Amino acid sequence: MTDITSENTGRPLAHAVRNILLRWLLLALLGLFALYYLMPLFVMLTTSLKSLEEIRTGSLVALPREVTFDAWAKAWSGACTGIQCEGVRPFFWNSILLAVPAVFLSTLFGAVNGYVIAHWRFRGSNLIFSLMLFGCFIPFQVVLLPMARVLGIMGLAGTIPGLIFVHVVYGLGFTTLFFRNYYVTIPQELVKAAKIDGAGFFRIFWSIFLPLSLPIVVVTVIWQFTQIWNDFLFGVSFSQSGTQPVTVALNNIVNSTTGVKEYNVDMAAAIIAALPTMLVYVIAGKYFIRGLTAGSVKG
Amino acid sequence: MAHILEVRNLVKNYGSVEILKDINVSIESGEFLVLVGPSGCGKSTLLNCIAGLEPINAGEIIIAGRNMKGVSPKDRDIAMVFQSYALYPTMTVARNITFGMKVRGVDAATQQAKLAEVARQLQIEPLLNRRPGQLSGGQRQRVAMGRALVRDPKLFLFDEPLSNLDAKLRVEMRIEIKRLHQDLGASMVYVTHDQIEAMTLATKIVVMKDGQVQQIGTPSEIYNRPANLFVADFMGSPAMNLLPARTIRNGSGTQIEIARDGEEPLILRDHWSPDLPEKVIMGLRPEDIAEAGYRSGEKVQTATCKVELVELAGADTYVVSRLGGKEVTARFHAETQARPGQSLEFAFDLAKVSYFDPDTGQRLN
Numbered sequence: 032m033t034d035i036t037s038e039n040t041g042r043p044l045a046h047a048v049r050n051i052l053l054r055w056l057l058l059a060l061l062g063l064f065a066l067y068y069l070m071p072l073f074v075m076l077t078t079s080l081k082s083l084e085e086i087r088t089g090s091l092v093a094l095p096r097e098v099t100f101d102a103w104a105k106a107w108s109g110a111c112t113g114i115q116c117e118g119v120r121p122f123f124w125n126s127i128l129l130a131v132p133a134v135f136l137s138t139l140f141g142a143v144n145g146y147v148i149a150h151w152r153f154r155g156s157n158l159i160f161s162l163m164l165f166g167c168f169i170p171f172q173v174v175l176l177p178m179a180r181v182l183g184i185m186g187l188a189g190t191i192p193g194l195i196f197v198h199v200v201y202g203l204g205f206t207t208l209f210f211r212n213y214y215v216t217i218p219q220e221l222v223k224a225a226k227i228d229g230a231g232f233f234r235i236f237w238s239i240f241l242p243l244s245l246p247i248v249v250v251t252v253i254w255q256f257t258q259i260w261n262d263f264l265f266g267v268s269f270s271q272s273g274t275q276p277v278t279v280a281l282n283n284i285v286n287s288t289t290g291v292k293e294y295n296v297d298m299a300a301a302i303i304a305a306l307p308t309m310l311v312y313v314i315a316g317k318y319f320i321r322g323l324t325a326g327s328v329k330g
Numbered sequence: 331m332a333h334i335l336e337v338r339n340l341v342k343n344y345g346s347v348e349i350l351k352d353i354n355v356s357i358e359s360g361e362f363l364v365l366v367g368p369s370g371c372g373k374s375t376l377l378n379c380i381a382g383l384e385p386i387n388a389g390e391i392i393i394a395g396r397n398m399k400g401v402s403p404k405d406r407d408i409a410m411v412f413q414s415y416a417l418y419p420t421m422t423v424a425r426n427i428t429f430g431m432k433v434r435g436v437d438a439a440t441q442q443a444k445l446a447e448v449a450r451q452l453q454i455e456p457l458l459n460r461r462p463g464q465l466s467g468g469q470r471q472r473v474a475m476g477r478a479l480v481r482d483p484k485l486f487l488f489d490e491p492l493s494n495l496d497a498k499l500r501v502e503m504r505i506e507i508k509r510l511h512q513d514l515g516a517s518m519v520y521v522t523h524d525q526i527e528a529m530t531l532a533t534k535i536v537v538m539k540d541g542q543v544q545q546i547g548t549p550s551e552i553y554n555r556p557a558n559l560f561v562a563d564f565m566g567s568p569a570m571n572l573l574p575a576r577t578i579r580n581g582s583g584t585q586i587e588i589a590r591d592g593e594e595p596l597i598l599r600d601h602w603s604p605d606l607p608e609k610v611i612m613g614l615r616p617e618d619i620a621e622a623g624y625r626s627g628e629k630v631q632t633a634t635c636k637v638e639l640v641e642l643a644g645a646d647t648y649v650v651s652r653l654g655g656k657e658v659t660a661r662f663h664a665e666t667q668a669r670p671g672q673s674l675e676f677a678f679d680l681a682k683v684s685y686f687d688p689d690t691g692q693r694l695n
Binding site: 223 | 381403410413416417421430433
């Protein structure tokens with residue numbers, strides 16, 4: 032302590048100036064990166080608020096001269112996806128019907144799996160955990176054909192429950208990993224104490240583990256929601272007209288143009304499709320960071 | 331009196347490793363049994379087996395006359411206090427204490443009555459609405475005790491409950507546990523690696539090492555008549571002096587000869603002990619070696635030894651000398667004038683001497 036102060040009193044001014052300079056440099060750098068990442072969003076947003084006329088004549092980065100929400104209205108309920116012209120609205124609804132149960136179920140099963148693997152070890156539990164981890168690294172493409180067969184046999188082909196099933200199965204590896212890694216930090220003695228208190232498997236899970244799990248639940252929900260909402264490959268492979276998720280609809284809107292390409296509608300549709308994931312991040316983002324870095328649970 | 335706990339021929343393996351080898355322990359109602367030993371000796375595993383948290387490979391555990399085979403922890407009529415306290419972090423103190431009753435379906439009025447009683451007993455009434463994270467170590471310890479007390483079990487199990495506390499608090503809580511034991515007349519099994527805790531709390535001590543029971547006895551038996559070299563060395567602080575010696579039989583009794591570097595061997599006479607083999611290890615507690623003139627008795631003998639070190643410990647002064655190639659600690663009175671390098675008359679009191687076989691380590695007298 033004394034060393035530092037004596038050094039400071041030697042050249043206090045130079046020190047302070049250098050600190051301020053460094054700070055500003057850092058801020059400038061961060062600002063630059065932020066700008067770089069925000070630029071596409073800016074272009075999307077401004078383009079979606081312009082009329083087609085203005086897009087044709089004006090510059091890409093210019094602000095709209097006249098703000099119009101026509102493109103948004105059309106994207107929501109009037110744009111054509113192939114021969115159907117109902118906008119993204121029905122597909123947006125499909126995505127919600129798909130993502131909410133799929134996120135809920137995969138998180139719930141992941142929590143129970145993680146709880147078992149962390150605290151109710153059985154012969155071969157490590158092997159099973161390794162296999163589940165392996166599941167995280169299997170590329171989507173590999174499972175397409177076998178999954179199509181399975182869905183066919185189950186009679187779920189082309190339905191939303193079928194898609195939910197696919198996402199739950201595919202998500203289990205990750206959700207199990209998240210919860211297992213979180214639950215191993217909870218002392219084993221807690222389970223022992225609860226056992227002596229007379230609590231059983233589900234009672235301990237429900238009364239002791241779940242209340243501790245908010246940070247990891249948030250992480251898992253954000254992760255799973257982003258994955259499932261943004262998924263295109265499973266959506267396009269295992270759905271049929273009427274059950275397609277919003278990502279597939281977006282693709283169809285952008286690709287099925289008649290005559291002039293309506294950039295403003297495409298942009299509006301893209302923003303609408305991305306809105307829910309952005310919303311989830313904004314609402315739960317701070318828990319996400321906290322959950323990812325959460326260490327042991329002090330008892 | 332009936333046995334409250336009986337462990338018969340208990341064997342516990344982890345894979346091919348034998349953790350507990352043929353353990354036989356029993357306690358009467360109201361006894362305070364302490365399992366003590368170095369870490370890794372299996373004492374905590376034994377406690378977990380008694381609680382039913384670990385399956386056993388062979389043998390029997392009988393609590394209050396009931397064989398515990400296949401009985402789950404909650405039905406064993408036990409309560410347990412853990413080293414980390416294992417309080418449920420998201421529940422208030424009150425809910426921590428009543429959780430077990432809630433699970434067992436005890437009605438709310440009884441729960442509240444018992445909670446109030448235990449909270450008063452442990453003086454934790456002001457803490458009932460706090461969460462474990464807002465409590466100090468000592469307060470958490472009390473809550474953990476409360477959770478055990480509220481069950482009113484046949485048998486209390488403690489797994490190193492004081493080892494996370496600082497030294498001062500540890501002594502306070504030790505006294506508190508002792509008082510609880512006296513007030514309740516409850517039967518307790520207590521695991522610790524701290525031999526002072528073992529000595530002060532127990533009515534019966536089990537010393538363990540490498541999964542085997544080394545000795546079972548009252549604190550005074552363990553301290554004064556250790557069954558082997560391990561127990562002699564482990565129990566007591568400073569440790570018992572264990573000196574290699576040679577015995578010579580002559581007409582009137584046995585002469586004990588302890589070699590010294592570059593000096594005449596130290597010779598003590600022991601006319602009281604039974605026949606001893608030629609080579610023995612002699613065990614003398616530090617308090618059995620005093621400054622000459624400060625100890626009298628039939629079996630006290632004096633000899634001149636060189637002082638190597640003097641350690642002040644407040645109430646006593648420990649004087650270190652060297653005999654038989656080993657450091658010897660003697661417990662002198664606080665005002666001793668002994669100084670390092672000095673040659674001084676030491677008084678050796680053989681009233682409580684122990685002899686051990688150097689090969690087997692077993693007690694000889």
